[in-house]
Amino acid sequence: QVMRDVSGISSLEAQVSERLGIDQVIIVNGDSDEDPLIKRELGYATAVWLRQEIRSGDTIAVTGGTTIAMLAEMMPSLAHGMDVQVVPARGGLGENVEYQANTIASRLAAKLGGTNKMLHVPDFVSEDVYQSLLAEPHVRERLAMIQSARIVIHGIGEALKMARRRQLPEETIRLLDSGHAIAEAFGYYFDQTGQIVHVMNTVGLRLGDLKKIERIVGVAGGRSKAHAIVAVAKGCRQDVLVTDEGAARAIIQL
Numbered sequence: 596q597v598m599r600d601v602s603g604i605s606s607l608e609a610q611v612s613e614r615l616g617i618d619q620v621i622i623v624n625g626d627s628d629e630d631p632l633i634k635r636e637l638g639y640a641t642a643v644w645l646r647q648e649i650r651s652g653d654t655i656a657v658t659g660g661t662t663i664a665m666l667a668e669m670m671p672s673l674a675h676g677m678d679v680q681v682v683p684a685r686g687g688l689g690e691n692v693e694y695q696a697n698t699i700a701s702r703l704a705a706k707l708g709g710t711n712k713m714l715h716v717p718d719f720v721s722e723d724v725y726q727s728l729l730a731e732p733h734v735r736e737r738l739a740m741i742q743s744a745r746i747v748i749h750g751i752g753e754a755l756k757m758a759r760r761r762q763l764p765e766e767t768i769r770l771l772d773s774g775h776a777i778a779e780a781f782g783y784y785f786d787q788t789g790q791i792v793h794v795m796n797t798v799g800l801r802l803g804d805l806k807k808i809e810r811i812v813g814v815a816g817g818r819s820k821a822h823a824i825v826a827v828a829k830g831c832r833q834d835v836l837v838t839d840e841g842a843a844r845a846i847i848q849l
């Protein structure tokens with residue numbers, strides 16, 4: 596019985612990998628839409644992956660969100676601290692502090708026994724303020740550190756849900772709606788073909804920076820995120836996807 600389940604999951608992993616053009620797909624049993632405990636499983640599977648992948652000297656960038664928060668939560672504390680650095684992929688994106696990238700980066704760093712650098716920059720700044728922030732030596736130094744990450748681990752959201760969670764202005768929500776945005780990652784909103792509909796003015800990793808990053812890991816589950824996962828896979832390179840059965844079965848049916 597157990598063996599059959601295992602092979603069922605690995606054939607599902609192969610199908611999703613082929614469908615999305617993502618090298619490594621890791622699927623946990625269940626559907627996080629139906630059972631919130633499955634999000635912990637996503638976090639745990641990501642933690643297992645990271646522990647195998649991580650090496651001394653690494654910089655790891657993480658985004659915010661309830662899913663990536665589970666990575667920090669489920670990562671066991673390493674007995675011997677590692678020489679690694681954990682940074683937020685982007686500045687605050689208007690999330691509840693628990694789910695902000697800064698908070699998650701500092702928790703993950705503590706578990707790994709590594710160091711953490713925060714990026715304290717406000718959301719929703721005007722283009723002028725954004726440009727002045729980028730000119731700040733402190734911000735530039737942090738940004739360079741973030742851009743030098745070898746591994747980035749990010750969440751994937753549904754566009755309108757994320758826009759509302761971040762309390763974006765009605766005007767932006769209308770723009771997302773009329774542009775048929777369905778997915779969000781890194782503050783970028785994508786339509787189903789992977790085209791960018793809108794980008795937030797937030798200091799941090801930009802899509803162009805991903806080219807230099809060795810391992811881009813997306814973590815998202817629940818069948819409600821199936822469309823969003825497919826759109827993000829089209830819009831930006833993904834090397835690893837950690838998802839659940841609910842999302843995976845929906846993806847192969849799309």
Ligand code: BG6
Binds near residue numbers: 659750752779
């Ligand atoms: C956010 C990330 O914090 O989490 C987003 O910045 C991502 O890019 C979102 O879409 C996903 O959130 P959750 O809670 O569904 O994991």
